[in-house]
Amino acid sequence: MQSNASKKLILPLLIVVALLGGLFYSALNKEKQLVPSMRSDKPLPEFSAKVLLGTKQVNSKDIRGDYWLLNFWGSWCPTCYVEHPFLMKLKQQGVTIIGVNYKDTEQDAKRFLETQGNPYKFSFFDPKGYIAIDMGITAAPETFLISPEGKVIFHRIGEMNERVYNSAILPLINGSN
Amino acid sequence: MRAIIYTSLLLFSALSIASKDVLTFKSSKDEARYYQLIEQLRCPKCLNQSIADSNAGISEDLRNIVYEKINQGHSNEAIKQFLKQRYGDFILYQPEVGGANLILWFGPVIVMLIVATVVVMRLRKKASGAGKGELTDEQQKQVEQLLKQSGRHPSVTTDKNEDKGSPL
Numbered sequence: 420m421q422s423n424a425s426k427k428l429i430l431p432l433l434i435v436v437a438l439l440g441g442l443f444y445s446a447l448n449k450e451k452q453l454v455p456s457m458r459s460d461k462p463l464p465e466f467s468a469k470v471l472l473g474t475k476q477v478n479s480k481d482i483r484g485d486y487w488l489l490n491f492w493g494s495w496c497p498t499c500y501v502e503h504p505f506l507m508k509l510k511q512q513g514v515t516i517i518g519v520n521y522k523d524t525e526q527d528a529k530r531f532l533e534t535q536g537n538p539y540k541f542s543f544f545d546p547k548g549y550i551a552i553d554m555g556i557t558a559a560p561e562t563f564l565i566s567p568e569g570k571v572i573f574h575r576i577g578e579m580n581e582r583v584y585n586s587a588i589l590p591l592i593n594g595s596n
Numbered sequence: 597m598r599a600i601i602y603t604s605l606l607l608f609s610a611l612s613i614a615s616k617d618v619l620t621f622k623s624s625k626d627e628a629r630y631y632q633l634i635e636q637l638r639c640p641k642c643l644n645q646s647i648a649d650s651n652a653g654i655s656e657d658l659r660n661i662v663y664e665k666i667n668q669g670h671s672n673e674a675i676k677q678f679l680k681q682r683y684g685d686f687i688l689y690q691p692e693v694g695g696a697n698l699i700l701w702f703g704p705v706i707v708m709l710i711v712a713t714v715v716v717m718r719l720r721k722k723a724s725g726a727g728k729g730e731l732t733d734e735q736q737k738q739v740e741q742l743l744k745q746s747g748r749h750p751s752v753t754t755d756k757n758e759d760k761g762s763p764l
Contacts, residue, residue, distance in 0.1 A: 555683050
């Protein structure tokens with residue numbers, strides 16, 4: 420009698436174990452992102468700010484052209500130093516990167532670009548973090564890929580590197596060509 | 597000498613308190629709303645901390661936004677919607693009742709109801725079948741066959757009685 424009841428339990432137990440195993444495996448391979456990216460697959464919101472190097476005021480709606488990256492950075496952010504050489508490499512490859520200097524002082528930000536190099540076409544100066552909140556940023560660095568139509572098609576929280584660029588960004592750019 | 601040290605320590609501590617931003621509101625009601633709201637909004641950078649408790653840069657920015665919007669006359673609902681558009685439901689400690697959140701709100705109750713129903717049904721089934729034993733059809737057949745063989749089966753007994761026939 421007992422063994423009969425145990426036999427009845429084996430199949431549901433196997434199903435539960437298989438489901439949990441599948442869930443565990445998919446979670447292992449998933450990029451960890453605490454906050455949902457609310458800007459993905461939506462038009463780039465309109466924001467305007469002064470550029471870091473100069474006095475010109477730029478509106479986000481005025482940025483037109485091919486695919487481009489919007490990168491949030493700050494001289495206070497250690498990971499920004501780590502990803503910077505790769506951004507310089509992307510610039511050499513002809514990728515357009517527009518920066519948002521986030522919660523920084525003008526002096527520190529300029530010194531950062533002087534010492535580390537400037538991969539940006541220009542950088543918005545956002546000392547109070549207004550643009551960051553408009554884009555749903557939680558910290559720096561974060562990078563968005565914007566399509567020629569002005570739509571946000573990718574959001575990376577954390578360091579931008581060759582692996583992420585080749586596996587997530589390039590297929591999006593090449594896929595539409 | 598000691599008096600000078602204590603005086604300067606007091607002076608510096610007073611200065612450090614004074615250097616913190618003092619928030620001014622249009623009314624005490626707005627001030628209460630501000631402190632209530634920042635307790636209800638979750639820091640998007642930290643794990644389980646409100647923007648009131650968190651020292652993260654983003655929490656500071658979000659507190660500033662809430663402060664500015666309250667002073668501009670925005671309602672609590674409008675401020676929550678503004679932040680929800682940017683950070684999703686994650687930002688709200690108490691998610692709205694509706695859409696996919698319905699699972700969050702009513703899922704546990706539904707699961708508990710299902711479990712309770714299954715438990716009650718099984719208990720009833722067990723109670724109603726208590727005197728009958730739990731033999732399978734095959735086992736029942738085997739029992740009947742054994743009873744027949746031993747001559748104790750009710751049908752066998754009846755047959756024997758019939759065989760005896762009437763004394764008349």
